[in-house]
Amino acid sequence: xxxxxxxxxxxxxxxxxxxxxxxxxxxxxxxxxxxxxxxxxxxxxxxxxxxxxxxxxxxxxxxxxxxxxxxxxxxxxxxxxxxxxxxxxxxxxxxxxxxxxxxxxxxxxxxxxxxxxxxxxxxxxxxxxxxxxxxxxxxxxxxxxxxxxxxxxxxxxxxxxxxxxxxxxxxxxxxxxxxxxxxxxxxxxxxxxxxxxxxxxxxxxxxxxxxxxxxxxxxxxxxxxxxxxxxxxxxxxxxxxxxxxxxxxxxxxxxxxxxxxxxxxxxxxxxxxxxxxxxxxxxxxxxxx
Amino acid sequence: xxxxxxxxxxxxxxxxxxxxxxxxxxxxxxxxxxxxxxxxxxxxxxxxxxxxxxxxxxxxxxxxxxxxxxxxxxxxxxxxxxxxxxxxxxxxxxxxxxxxxxxxxxxxxxxxxxxxxxxxxxxxxxxxxxxxxxxxxxxxxxxxxxxxxxxxxxxxxxxxxxxxxxxxxxxxxxxxxxxxxxxxxxxxxxxxxxxxxxxxxxxxxxxxxxxxxxxxxxxxxxxxxxxxxxxxxxxxxxxxxxxxxxxxxxxxxxxxxxxxxxxxxxxxxxxxxxxxxxxxxxxxxxxxxxxxxxxxxxxxxxxxxxxxxxxxxxxxxxxxxxxxxxxxxxxxxxxxxxxxxxxxxxxxxxxxxxxxx
Numbered sequence: 001x002x003x004x005x006x007x008x009x010x011x012x013x014x015x016x017x018x019x020x021x022x023x024x025x026x027x028x029x030x031x032x033x034x035x036x037x038x039x040x041x042x043x044x045x046x047x048x049x050x051x052x053x054x055x056x057x058x059x060x061x062x063x064x065x066x067x068x069x070x071x072x073x074x075x076x077x078x079x080x081x082x083x084x085x086x087x088x089x090x091x092x093x094x095x096x097x098x099x100x101x102x103x104x105x106x107x108x109x110x111x112x113x114x115x116x117x118x119x120x121x122x123x124x125x126x127x128x129x130x131x132x133x134x135x136x137x138x139x140x141x142x143x144x145x146x147x148x149x150x151x152x153x154x155x156x157x158x159x160x161x162x163x164x165x166x167x168x169x170x171x172x173x174x175x176x177x178x179x180x181x182x183x184x185x186x187x188x189x190x191x192x193x194x195x196x197x198x199x200x201x202x203x204x205x206x207x208x209x210x211x212x213x214x215x216x217x218x219x220x221x222x223x224x225x226x227x228x229x230x231x232x233x234x235x236x237x238x239x240x241x242x243x244x245x246x247x248x249x250x251x252x253x254x255x256x257x258x259x260x261x262x263x264x265x266x267x268x269x270x271x272x273x274x275x276x277x278x279x280x281x282x283x284x285x286x287x288x289x
Numbered sequence: 290x291x292x293x294x295x296x297x298x299x300x301x302x303x304x305x306x307x308x309x310x311x312x313x314x315x316x317x318x319x320x321x322x323x324x325x326x327x328x329x330x331x332x333x334x335x336x337x338x339x340x341x342x343x344x345x346x347x348x349x350x351x352x353x354x355x356x357x358x359x360x361x362x363x364x365x366x367x368x369x370x371x372x373x374x375x376x377x378x379x380x381x382x383x384x385x386x387x388x389x390x391x392x393x394x395x396x397x398x399x400x401x402x403x404x405x406x407x408x409x410x411x412x413x414x415x416x417x418x419x420x421x422x423x424x425x426x427x428x429x430x431x432x433x434x435x436x437x438x439x440x441x442x443x444x445x446x447x448x449x450x451x452x453x454x455x456x457x458x459x460x461x462x463x464x465x466x467x468x469x470x471x472x473x474x475x476x477x478x479x480x481x482x483x484x485x486x487x488x489x490x491x492x493x494x495x496x497x498x499x500x501x502x503x504x505x506x507x508x509x510x511x512x513x514x515x516x517x518x519x520x521x522x523x524x525x526x527x528x529x530x531x532x533x534x535x536x537x538x539x540x541x542x543x544x545x546x547x548x549x550x551x552x553x554x555x556x557x558x559x560x561x562x563x564x565x566x567x568x569x570x571x572x573x574x575x576x577x578x579x580x581x582x583x584x585x586x587x588x589x590x591x592x593x594x595x596x597x598x599x600x601x602x603x604x605x606x607x608x609x610x611x612x613x614x615x616x617x618x619x620x621x622x623x624x625x626x627x628x629x630x631x632x633x634x635x636x637x638x639x640x641x642x643x644x645x646x
Contacts, residue, residue: 089630
């Protein structure tokens with residue numbers, strides 16, 4: 001095997017994995033504050049379509065990413081309003097966000113299917129994805145604000161008793177998660193694909209959710225998990241392209257089956273999951289006046 | 290003087306009245322939001338709402354279509370309520386539906402030149418088995434390996450869809466199908482009998498109503514239903530009472546999978562008549578909304594399935610007559626669920642205006 005080929009495959013893996021890192025780290029921050037947002041897929045799709053439309057209309061990459069992140073803030077803000085102020089069931093609300101996002105993105109993007117655009121080079125984002133993981137890790141374990149966020153996720157009543165605003169901290173964490181998901185989506189539609197197609201995130205949002213469990217809620221491990229899944233995805237694509245006498249659909253299943261297997265391996269240690277998951281995850285906070 | 294904003298106060302007992310009104314409130318709010326969206330898109334809201342919600346069901350054919358769409362939704366939703374009542378989040382009903390269609394449809398393809406009375410019952414049985422087996426995978430992973438059922442059941446949706454895709458372009462492809470990715474048509478006795486001549490509403494509706502009745506009986510009259518409810522409300526109380534949570538998870542997933550599998554089989558042996566790629570317009574996911582909107586109650590689910598089925602028909606008409614992409618149907622479905630979840634606050638909490646002076 002020559003070096004160029006290995007280098008080429010490595011490049012493709014880096015490019016393909018970056019959106020998983022963004023969405024995974026965003027969801028990790030949200031979950032660390034004690035909120036489970038299952039709307040990742042929906043927020044990614046809306047982020048992807050809004051970036052694409054703005055790019056087609058204005059031609060400005062900056063505006064495209066700006067509006068996309070704004071869409072992530074609005075979508076996750078809607079979720080935050082429901083789960084924080086109206087104390088709705090987080091699992092059901094997240095599902096609603098995904099269904100809503102699928103509908104909204106395909107309606108907005110209908111007339112843009114097949115519109116050609118000039119894709120943006122992904123390398124800035126690839127580097128940024130590594131940077132953001134280490135920034136989040138630094139924030140969690142080296143700053144006071146990070147400690148407070150983790151405390152809110154572990155025991156919101158204690159954090160509240162110490163005078164921290166549980167709602168405000170959770171709101172900001174949800175918004176951060178939303179922006180990261182939208183960024184992941186816009187990266188897919190502008191750098192990775194570059195095009196718009198209905199449901200183009202193809203379950204990456206759900207894989208990002210699985211990544212957080214895989215990482216046992218530790219930021220750096222999101223990178224490891226993301227690269228395992230990215231690697232499997234690219235591997236199956238390459239094997240398919242080789243034209244083995246094995247039906248392509250079984251290769252296409254690989255990332256999803258791999259997700260299940262990895263989840264089983266990680267979760268089967270009950271104690272590890274219990275110790276690493278934020279203790280207040282999915283429990284609504286009610287001040288009780 | 291009262292404060293400007295209401296404050297939220299916990300109720301000592303959840304409100305039964307609100308339990309009934311919350312779905313209605315959420316539907317009304319969705320209609321209001323919908324008309325705002327239509328105005329923003331530049332349509333006369335009255336005309337748009339009429340096109341969306343009234344005109345699709347203003348003919349006998351339209352009513353029949355409403356029931357055709359509501360049949361799988363109601364059947365899957367009643368299956369999901371076995372899971373949701375027990376706080377098991379099975380969101381992979383779409384995969385279980387697909388597996389049911391594959392198992393039952395496989396029988397139909399194998400006996401494509403057989404006409405016998407036993408064929409359809411055998412297909413229905415196989416569909417139920419296929420769905421139940423697919424549903425048992427996350428159940429086993431959850432109980433034996435502590436794996437989150439939300440993620441595994443969802444991943445299995447993708448796997449099931451790829452298996453179906455493989456079958457209809459590969460071994461089960463119609464040899465006379467001009468290389469279209471579809472299977473042979475089932476024989477006449479492998480099809481769901483139609484209830485009325487010239488209308489598409491089929492025997493699956495009767496099966497659905499029967500299974501809803503059975504479920505009502507199980508939920509309200511049996512110990513199993515009681516156990517489901519108790520372990521949903523308070524896992525600790527259920528453990529103390531000695532209910533076996535593992536068994537409950539297995540049964541909930543198997544029943545839900547079987548119902549979704551029958552729904553899938555009813556689709557392919559009813560309106561479709563063969564296997565191909567897109568057998569379901571997201572029925573498995575939309576049924577989650579139906580289950581919540583129907584408040585996991587059999588009667589509620591019947592009404593909710595009709596309401597949500599109408600969003601499917603309305604979206605088709607809106608695309609036809611208003612040139613609005615049919616995805617607007619999903620937006621309405623998402624909105625209904627948002628409003629429902631937000632308004633659920635009123636069941637366990639009440640809004641009061643604090644006295645400032």
